[in-house]
Amino acid sequence: MTARDDLIAIPDDLLRSGRITQAVLVHMDFKDTPRRWWTGFGDLEVAGHTWQGLGDMISISPISSAYQVSAEQVTFELAATPEMLALALAAKTRVRDRAVTIYLQLMATDGVTVAGNDIVSGQPVGSPMALYSGTMQRLPWGADGPNKRTVRLECEGLFFRRNQPPRGRWTDADQKSRYPGDRGFERLPLYAGGYETAWRG
Incomplete structure (x- = not known):
């Protein structure tokens, strides 16, 4: 009904x-x-x-x-x-x-x-x-x-x-599903809050 x-x-x-x-x-x-x-x-x-x-x-x-x-x-x-x-x-x-x-x-x-x-x-x-x-x-x-x-x-x-392709986000889980074993996004959550890395020459 x-x-x-x-x-x-x-x-x-x-x-x-x-x-x-x-x-x-x-x-x-x-x-x-x-x-x-x-x-x-x-x-x-x-x-x-x-x-x-x-x-x-x-x-x-x-x-x-x-x-x-x-x-x-x-x-x-x-x-x-x-x-x-x-x-x-x-x-x-x-x-x-x-x-x-x-x-x-x-x-x-x-x-x-x-x-x-x-x-x-x-x-x-x-x-x-x-x-x-x-x-x-x-x-x-x-x-x-x-x-x-x-x-x-x-x-x-x-x-x-709905309009995004599967695994279309920049996350560690999506990256690993696209490229098994890839560790390029493992540290991404550390930078989500505006963390800055100081580079020294």
Whole structure:
């Protein structure tokens, strides 16, 4: 069923009642430990899955709803839990290039009766509608003192690098895939922050 068909299936009385809100559901396909989160509190049973409520422990950058092909980037601000810090440290093997999907879920805000059926406050209405599909990329983290840590997850849309040739980046991994055994880019990360080499004659 498409998102349009799912919306049409929701009773018109409920949609016009003014008692509908929305929540964001996120599926992150981490290697070995895929996670399903939503921006509320407690566990939520939707579409045959349990979504863990993170409340204000996760935030998502604005998502464009334009009807066009896009390589839009989305960034998550995540709580610096021990689990997230472990994922950040193992980002290359467990996070990078793995799928991420963001859904919109309509929910009832308080008790309402539609066509003789009581709808409980907080009950999901209809099925989740996909807002964004992409791949997870970098997972940088930082610390500002002993009590403040931040974790960000950068995601790229499905059309990211669509026009670039395979292995088209200047990275050590791409260089080795083009020329096995070549070590010319091994030290490139050392210079990414503006490192300068002093040459003496």
